[in-house]
Amino acid sequence: MTIDPRPSVIAERLKGVKRVIAVTGWKGGIGKSVTASTLALLLAKQGYRTGLFDLDFAGASDHLVLGAKGLFPKEEKGLEPPVFEGVKFMSVVFFSENKAVPLRGANVSDAIIELLAITQWGELDFLVLDMPPGINDAALDVMRFAKGAEVLAVTVPSVLAHDVLERSLALYRRLGVPVLGVVENMSDGRRPAGACAAIRRDPKLEAALGRPAALLKTAFARDLRRAAAKAGLA
Numbered sequence: 316m317t318i319d320p321r322p323s324v325i326a327e328r329l330k331g332v333k334r335v336i337a338v339t340g341w342k343g344g345i346g347k348s349v350t351a352s353t354l355a356l357l358l359a360k361q362g363y364r365t366g367l368f369d370l371d372f373a374g375a376s377d378h379l380v381l382g383a384k385g386l387f388p389k390e391e392k393g394l395e396p397p398v399f400e401g402v403k404f405m406s407v408v409f410f411s412e413n414k415a416v417p418l419r420g421a422n423v424s425d426a427i428i429e430l431l432a433i434t435q436w437g438e439l440d441f442l443v444l445d446m447p448p449g450i451n452d453a454a455l456d457v458m459r460f461a462k463g464a465e466v467l468a469v470t471v472p473s474v475l476a477h478d479v480l481e482r483s484l485a486l487y488r489r490l491g492v493p494v495l496g497v498v499e500n501m502s503d504g505r506r507p508a509g510a511c512a513a514i515r516r517d518p519k520l521e522a523a524l525g526r527p528a529a530l531l532k533t534a535f536a537r538d539l540r541r542a543a544a545k546a547g548l549a
């Protein structure tokens with residue numbers, strides 16, 4: 316029998332992190348990455364020690380939202396995330412470009428767990444996770460390993476999205492995962508059903524992607540800040 320040492324290693328790695336916020340949504344293209352990245356920028360701007368971890372192997376995009384180019388973690392008893400705009404930033408994209416790949420042969424879930432086990436976050440007030448879409452092995456493993464992680468769920472105003480949301484929230488409740496709140500993104504201004512806050516569709520968001528200062532000035536960021544406060548985040 317082999318004993319998996321990773322749970323205790325990950326617990327040790329996350330010891331200095333006060334809150335882990337898993338930005339989750341159960342559909343693709345609904346704004347998880349812009350929400351996670353902008354939330355990390357907002358928290359850092361407010362003076363919180365903040366980390367951002369892009370765990371979406373299929374479509375890592377936080378580096379594009381932030382405009383973080385040419386970054387790479389430092390090897391120092393594990394991996395030390397580079398700091399961008401005050402945010403300690405780690406992304407699977409650092410390892411997926413056929414260079415410096417410590418993840419050979421591992422499947423996604425294993426690779427994510429490996430990264431959780433080797434990343435040195437140090438002392439943080441918030442670690443924001445951009446979760447892979449859906450409830451699958453990878454997502455469940457993250458919640459299992461990053462003990463105490465709280466979910467901030469993103470949805471959109473659509474009957475189909477709400478149906479998936481309801482079922483996913485029920486599953487998370489069964490698993491005992493705390494859900495901070497549901498944010499309805501790309502809202503049409505109507506009162507969101509089952510969500511704690513709405514973020515309006517912002518036609519200027521796209522042009523601000525890749526430019527943190529511009530991103531923080533968007534209506535999207537303002538709405539997100541309100542939503543985060545409603546969900547009990549800063």
Ligand SMILES: Nc1ncnc2c1ncn2[C@@H]1O[C@H](COP(=O)(O)OP(=O)(O)OP(=O)(O)O)[C@@H](O)[C@H]1O
Pocket residue numbers: 340342343344345346347348349350371374376448500501502514515516517518520521524535
């Ligand atoms: N409130 C909004 N107003 C305008 N555009 C938005 C809004 N929210 C998200 N978008 C746009 O929608 C697109 C998808 O957003 P994003 O990549 O964050 O979604 P995602 O849920 O992370 O997708 P994926 O499942 O592919 O990871 C992006 O181009 C983003 O700029």
Ligand SMILES: [Mg+2]
Pocket residue numbers: 347348349371374376
């Ligand atoms: Mg994404």
